[in-house]
Amino acid sequence: MTDIIDIAQQRQLEQVQRVPQDYSRPSLSECEECGNNIPPERQKFGGITLCIECARSQELKGFKR
Numbered sequence: 001m002t003d004i005i006d007i008a009q010q011r012q013l014e015q016v017q018r019v020p021q022d023y024s025r026p027s028l029s030e031c032e033e034c035g036n037n038i039p040p041e042r043q044k045f046g047g048i049t050l051c052i053e054c055a056r057s058q059e060l061k062g063f064k065r
Contacts, residue, residue: 021046
């Protein structure tokens with residue numbers, strides 16, 4: 001029987017496989033979706049192209065089925 005943790009882990013794995021993140025590229029200073037500034041603390045991760053709000057929105061869309 002599948003429990004909620006198994007389902008969450010499967011969804012997370014599917015999301016990671018769907019959108020590979022390349023942390024070796026430099027981050028953008030402005031979000032490619034809305035144009036808002038991306039904080040320097042977030043840019044330090046590398047490969048960041050979305051502000052926190054747009055990234056959260058995209059993640060939520062990925063979890064809906």
